[in-house]
Amino acid sequence: MKKNYVYVGAILMLAATLPLQSCIGSFSLTNKVLSWNNQVGSKFVNELVFFAFWILPVYEVTSVADLLILNSIEFWSGNNPVEASTKVIDTDQGRYYIACDGKGYDITAPNGDKVRLDFEADSQTWSVGVNDEETIPFMTMIDDSHVKMITPQGDFRAIPLSEQGVMAYSSMTQGTTLCMK
Incomplete structure (x- = not known):
């Protein structure tokens, strides 16, 4: 049982390092949502919107769309459709x-x-x-x-x-x- 915890811990540690690796793409859609959130109001309103967007899975959806679709388009074509x-x-x-x-x-x-x-x-x-x-x-x-x-x-x-x-x-x-x- 203890070995399973060690393996799971090692896998989680490796998975946690993936976002630190070099990625292809600029994650423009997610960054646009984040920058819009920074302009909504005071820092307290921004924080509430931030939490709401995590609960509603806005950030999750934009991140997956960037990761699977938009960054691939950007890599192969050289243009990010969100930037247009x-x-x-x-x-x-x-x-x-x-x-x-x-x-x-x-x-x-x-x-x-x-x-x-x-x-x-x-x-x-x-x-x-x-x-x-x-x-x-x-x-x-x-x-x-x-x-x-x-x-x-x-x-x-x-x-x-x-x-x-x-x-x-x-x-x-x-x-x-x-x-x-």
């Missing part, structure tokens, strides 16, 4: 539509012009394209404190991610427009 969304932003200049497909953003201006922002994870580079024309890289992440930004001359310069770096880049580009060719 469209937002509407009303401004003084009109209504902008921003569509996210998990790899980048399509921004539609009130006059119908479209801008595409893409992120290439391998090179850590953001690119921009206007009205379905060729895309041009404009920013590459170097490390946690520097990026390479395009200059008005079309070359790239390392900019520190600090207030001074932003001010220096702003003065470098003052009065110029980076044009798409």
